[in-house]
Each structure stands twice: as C-alpha cells, then as structure tokens.
Amino acid sequence: MNERSAGIGQVGGEDQLAQGRVQLRSKDTWIPDGLGEVSRRAAAEGVVLLKNEHDVLPLSGSAPIAVFGRVQVDYFTVGYGSGGDVRPPYSWNLLDALRADPALEVDAALAERYETWCAAHPVEAEPEWGTWPRSHPEMPLSEADIAEVAARTPLALVVVGRAAGEAREQALEDGSFFLTDDERTLLARVGAAFERTVVVVDTGNVIDLAWTRDEALDAVVLAWQGGMESGRAVVDVLTGAVPAGGRLTATVAHRYEDYPTHEHFGAADHNEYVEDVYVGYRWFETFAPDAVLYPFGFGLSYTTFDVRDVVVGRDGDTVTVTAQVANAGTHDGTEVVQVYVRAPHGLLGRPARHLVGFAKTAVLRPGDVTSVEVVFDLADVAGYDDAGVTGHRSSFVLEAGTYEVLVGADVRAARPVGGVDVEELRVVRTLSEVAAPRPEHAFERVVARPGEHGLAEPGVEKVPTATVARRERVLAGLPAALERTGDVGIVLGDVAAGRATLEAFVAQLDDDELEALTRGDFTMDSPLGEPGNAGALGGTVASLRDKGVPALTTTDGPAGIRLAVHTALLPCGTALASTWNPGLVRELNALLGAEMAAKGSDVLLAPGMNIQRDPLCGRNFEYFSEDPLVTGLMAAATVDGIQGAGLAACPKHFAANNQETNREHNDSRVSERALREIYLRGFEICVTRSAPRTIMTSYNKVNGVWAHYHHDLVTTVLREEWGYTGAVMTDWWMRPATDPDFPALTNDAYRVRAQVDVHMPGAWHRDDRHGDGSLLASLHADDGITLGELQRTARNVLRLVLSSPRASA
Numbered sequence: 001m002n003e004r005s006a007g008i009g010q011v012g013g014e015d016q017l018a019q020g021r022v023q024l025r026s027k028d029t030w031i032p033d034g035l036g037e038v039s040r041r042a043a044a045e046g047v048v049l050l051k052n053e054h055d056v057l058p059l060s061g062s063a064p065i066a067v068f069g070r071v072q073v074d075y076f077t078v079g080y081g082s083g084g085d086v087r088p089p090y091s092w093n094l095l096d097a098l099r100a101d102p103a104l105e106v107d108a109a110l111a112e113r114y115e116t117w118c119a120a121h122p123v124e125a126e127p128e129w130g131t132w133p134r135s136h137p138e139m140p141l142s143e144a145d146i147a148e149v150a151a152r153t154p155l156a157l158v159v160v161g162r163a164a165g166e167a168r169e170q171a172l173e174d175g176s177f178f179l180t181d182d183e184r185t186l187l188a189r190v191g192a193a194f195e196r197t198v199v200v201v202d203t204g205n206v207i208d209l210a211w212t213r214d215e216a217l218d219a220v221v222l223a224w225q226g227g228m229e230s231g232r233a234v235v236d237v238l239t240g241a242v243p244a245g246g247r248l249t250a251t252v253a254h255r256y257e258d259y260p261t262h263e264h265f266g267a268a269d270h271n272e273y274v275e276d277v278y279v280g281y282r283w284f285e286t287f288a289p290d291a292v293l294y295p296f297g298f299g300l301s302y303t304t305f306d307v308r309d310v311v312v313g314r315d316g317d318t319v320t321v322t323a324q325v326a327n328a329g330t331h332d333g334t335e336v337v338q339v340y341v342r343a344p345h346g347l348l349g350r351p352a353r354h355l356v357g358f359a360k361t362a363v364l365r366p367g368d369v370t371s372v373e374v375v376f377d378l379a380d381v382a383g384y385d386d387a388g389v390t391g392h393r394s395s396f397v398l399e400a401g402t403y404e405v406l407v408g409a410d411v412r413a414a415r416p417v418g419g420v421d422v423e424e425l426r427v428v429r430t431l432s433e434v435a436a437p438r439p440e441h442a443f444e445r446v447v448a449r450p451g452e453h454g455l456a457e458p459g460v461e462k463v464p465t466a467t468v469a470r471r472e473r474v475l476a477g478l479p480a481a482l483e484r485t486g487d488v489g490i491v492l493g494d495v496a497a498g499r500a501t502l503e504a505f506v507a508q509l510d511d512d513e514l515e516a517l518t519r520g521d522f523t524m525d526s527p528l529g530e531p532g533n534a535g536a537l538g539g540t541v542a543s544l545r546d547k548g549v550p551a552l553t554t555t556d557g558p559a560g561i562r563l564a565v566h567t568a569l570l571p572c573g574t575a576l577a578s579t580w581n582p583g584l585v586r587e588l589n590a591l592l593g594a595e596m597a598a599k600g601s602d603v604l605l606a607p608g609m610n611i612q613r614d615p616l617c618g619r620n621f622e623y624f625s626e627d628p629l630v631t632g633l634m635a636a637a638t639v640d641g642i643q644g645a646g647l648a649a650c651p652k653h654f655a656a657n658n659q660e661t662n663r664e665h666n667d668s669r670v671s672e673r674a675l676r677e678i679y680l681r682g683f684e685i686c687v688t689r690s691a692p693r694t695i696m697t698s699y700n701k702v703n704g705v706w707a708h709y710h711h712d713l714v715t716t717v718l719r720e721e722w723g724y725t726g727a728v729m730t731d732w733w734m735r736p737a738t739d740p741d742f743p744a745l746t747n748d749a750y751r752v753r754a755q756v757d758v759h760m761p762g763a764w765h766r767d768d769r770h771g772d773g774s775l776l777a778s779l780h781a782d783d784g785i786t787l788g789e790l791q792r793t794a795r796n797v798l799r800l801v802l803s804s805p806r807a808s809a
C-alpha cells in the first residue's frame, strides 16, 4: 500500500480505507432467523430474464446440465470496497447450488474439471485496495473438450462474471465492460455444440450485452450479485421455484457510446452533465429509441400477462391508475405494472416518458386475476424551471396541456391509457436557486426541441449559472445562541424520558463538548465501537459520556454489516431494486436491523442511492437505478426496515457522486434543474417518506463546492425545503478549504456552518487521533462560526443519538 505523507492537503482516503479493512475476529456465524431465507428470496426476485427462446427455462430437470465458466465456482457475490466488505457465515456459488437441488443433475466430470482447475488457479485472496480483479481468467477448453461433453447432454449453462467497486470503475476493456476473447470463444463453442445454451451473467454493473443476441444462446439470465445466497437464488429462478420476474432499473444500450454521458464521465477534474435531465431512459426514449437493446423496466417472465380494464381517475391533484392483471400463460409469474407520464413539451421541454409509479403483483398462477393500483400526485410530474423560460424561475411548474398516462411492462412497451389535462400553467412549488453552476464553469446542456413526427430532437443551450449572493443567504439563517447554563446536572436520559428539553441539555455544554459532537472518534475501528467499525460518533469524550451521551457505532453498508464478525451478505443494491418490490426490501432490512442490534451496529452507512448515470461507475452495484423514483422508493424501504428495528440508516452519498475516478476532488458540474429533477429527487423521496436519522454527504464537489461544505444542498434544500431534522455526516475524511464568503471559516468551521454536522471518522489523517482545531479557532475569530451554530449542530447530532436504544439504556 502506498504511504502518503501526513499533511492535511494530502489526506488519502483510499489508504485510510484500506487500513480500516476488517480483520475477522469471531467464528460466530449466527444471523437472525429468516435473514438467509429473505435474502435468497430478494436475490431471486431481482434476477432479470433477458432472453428465453424455445422456453428453455425454467429447467425441467430432464437432462444433466453441463456447466461452463469458472465463475460457477469463483462466483462474484458482491462488488468491492466498503459496500461489499462483509464476512458472510456462508456463501453459495452456482455450482454448489445446482448440485444441491435434488431435481437437477450436473455433469459431474465437467464440474470436477472446473473445480480442480480453479483450485490450481486460485483467485487472489486479499488483493490491495482498489486493485481487485474485474474478472477472472477462464479455464481453457478446446472444441474437442466441449464436443465431448456435448455428446453426453444437450443442455449447457455458461456463467460469465464481473465485478467493479469503490475506487475501481468498470473499464471499457475486455474482461471488464466487454467479454474476453476466451469468454467469446467459450460462448461460441458451447453455443455451437449444444442443443440448448443458457447464459448466466453475474455482475453488479450493466456490461456490454450486445453478444446476447447471438442466436446460439437460447436464454440469458442477468443475475446481478445476490450476496451469500447468490447461487441458490439463481437456481430458484432457473428451475422456476421463484418465477422469473426481475425488471431492469437501468437501460441497456447496444453500445457504450450510445449513453449520453459517454464523453462526460470519468474525467479527473470535472464532468459536465451535458445530458441534463435526459439521464438513462429519459435520453433514449426522447432522442434515441433505436439505441436500446433492453429497455428500462424490461424483464421476461415464464408466462404472459394480460393487463386490462385500465382506468385513470383524477381527484384534484391525485391521479389513480387501476388495472386488472391476468396470468394468461401456463406458468406462475409476477407482473410489474409500470406507469409513465409524457408531459407536454411546453417551454421547458420534457423527457418523452418518466416513471411515476409501479405495482408488482404477488405470484399469480395461470388463470389468476388480480387488481393493481398506482397513485401519484400531479405535483410529482412538474418540471423545474431553472432558466425562467416559463416566467417562473426557481419553481416547479406544470405547463398547460395533456399529461398523457402510459401503462406497460417496461418503458418502451408502455401504451397510452388516458390523460390528465392542465388548463393553464400552474406553479406547484416556488423555491430558491440553489447550487447552480458557477458562471465561469458554464457549459452547454441538452434541451429537447420539438421535432418531426411527434419526436423531439436534441438541441443545446447555455446552462443557467448562479446568481445568488451566498453570504447574505447564510447570514439570514444564522440561529440564535442558547444561553449557557453550565452543567446543571441534566443527563441525556432526562431528555429521552421527557424530563428536560434538548435545548436545556445543550445549554450546559462547553466549547470542547460542542466540538466533540461535530466529529467522530478520529479513527476507523474506534475503540468506542464494536471491533471493525467504520467509526464512532456522539459520546466521543468522557465528559459527554458522563452526561449520558453514548458513543454510536457506525458500520458499512449497504450489502450487510461490515464488522469484525460474521454478518449476512445481502444482495447488492441493483439486485434489490430489480425486484421492484419495496415491501420485500423493507422486510429484508428489518431483519438486517435485528442483526445490527445483536452485533452492536447503531448506524448502517446505507442505502447507497446515487443515480446510475453511466454504466462504468464502479459503485453502481451499490446503487439502485438510473431513475430517481425507483431510487427514492427503494431507499425509503431500506430506511423504514432498519429504523423500524430501532437502529439508524444513513443514506449516501449526498449528492451527485456518480463516478469513482478521483472521487475526492472531482467536480460534478450539473444544472440546478438536473439536480432537482434527477440527482436530489431520490433523496427527497427518501427523506420525506422515511425520515432517515442521518445522511452522508459525498466526496465530490457539486458545482465547485465540496458536498461536505455545501450550505445550499445541506441547509437550504435538505433541511429548509425538505424539513430534515437529523444529523448529516461527511463521507470518510474531508478535503481542507476556506469558505470563500467567510474567510474566518476553514475546514471544520466551514463544514459546521453548512450543517454538515459530523466529520467522520474525525481526524485529518489516518495516523492522527486529534482534529485540527479549526472549529474552535473560528468560534473566537471575527466573523467566525457562532455559538448558536455549534449548538444547532449539537442538537442535530443529539437527535440521532436520542433515537438510539443506547440513549435510554
């Protein structure tokens, strides 16, 4: 590992994370009852069937299966980094899961050959941080080898595997986004030699899937990474024990170059989000329908559905879509009824379709009929005017016209079923300009121009840039100080029991105690928390603990609890989202909450909810979707599950953290409209529906300001507009900076002014066990941080602490 020198300007998050990697200390393999089973169900429901010619699936068990591809043994159960660094008590690869199913038979000689070869060519056990393999070399097999197996059985299954992760983008290379020559050869030879070939793709990211059109490949199953139950979940779907029913939450294009982000992703210094609101299917459906290989929302079933009697009702601003869903085929199945809206083009220009709701049926048997209902609010289909073209700058507006409602099994298949008329332009929310691009960073963004045949054409316009005087905005919001009382004997338990107010408790705290609440206990694996923790916060000093403030243990997330003990490894975020089943995600996370309680995690650093802007982003596997509604609903379900169990969730990374390359320094340059309609929208849904107790900012800058200093995002939007009252923490380690509008504020003072309450894990370098003094130095400087601000942040943090069972223990 590279050691970097210790100056504040050279803080090395990657090094520090590597240091925080968990060392296994316990052999205890207990996990809550039901967690394995629900995890398996969730992983299975997230499997997306992309192709199923000749009804080769579900497997009938009539022929032995010849299983090819070393990933059957060395299965990728999750991606890399903090979001995957879990030590599960067990893990099912595909080969073992196939062999464990009594109804299936695996070609034993081939399986043994793979096992022997994999044992002789092991994958690296502990690669260095950020250098993990994106794929594993294939076992060479000649045409004759394959023919020999094909002579024994007509049915082949080929497994292809990929992983990416934190600090490790997916690359436009063979063995990452693309297949390797060995994989291409294997697929070609197996496809030619066998009567039927099924392919399982084990990946956390969308990869190139153009090869799946090859006619020799009969079925293609996009399995994602299903955690410790991966293998069994895939087998459940292959056999039909769980009917194939996952749906894509991101578009698969024919070529990487078809994504509108392809020239604006991965730059070291900054990326201009030129595609603006036209992210994912919003781009493809509006401008480039022919570039789509598998549309957003797509996934096959083993049966067919008849969606009928669709009715669109309106009561004021509430729109209700109801339908009957009948299983019209011969197998069990689940259907996801997706509702999209096509807004009038108006002056803003709008995506051709955007998702406004969905409903998933229970398993329907052949002939079963059920009814579904999707409700949405007209305000949710409004567009944000950041340029003033409608005459209502900084407002969400519904332009006049018909809002066409479309229903279908995916974005492309959705058909018009009715419409909602808006007679004249309506302003649904008047806000203020936030986080707009700086004038010196202006760029051209895509706008939709009316084109021929009802299709839009992409045009460009200059992005509106910032006009707000930030200093005045900040000063207008400074809170008054509570009059200091000194220690009058109130402990936090008194606040928890309603015997004292939080304000009275905070009024007792001295400068050092207030400072201690604004940071963690300096280090990962804090001695104040459970071994292997990501850091501790709250009662980080003895005088706070004497006043009854416990230290809270934070742990990663999202795919399980990252501690020094065995913990369940859950399906990755994309797999969970692909279930389109928020109820199941809630159920899973409630069990995860029970595991947190048993193992001493107070705060799970999850869900990961950045938008999958580009398929190459290394952490896409942790995230849910290219769509903010799917993202927001899945995140809210996660938070509800964990918090319902009494623990805290910490949605992350707020906001616009869409790549890993140079992530601590990169600037996401994005219009305010795209922020509000896409990148902030998922967080807004999550915050307003599920009230997470804490939120993590992102590493990157958003229009020139590091997220951990972003007053506009954290104070104006998150707290003032959305009513958020919990704590906000940084992602691990900050970048030093001085507030351009308040030169007396550097580093921690600049951060606390924004109400980014807690610096995690708290020091400025991994070898340090202390802060840099910047917060209290500013308290005593002219034009510095105020006592009222420190006390406000103390209240934000203590609200999180009070929500923990430890506060009243």
Ligand code: BGC
Pocket: 013, 017, 082, 534, 556, 605, 652, 731, 732
């Ligand atoms: C990641 C976070 C994670 C934190 C603590 C950071 O590098 O970006 O998602 O929660 O480390 O492990």
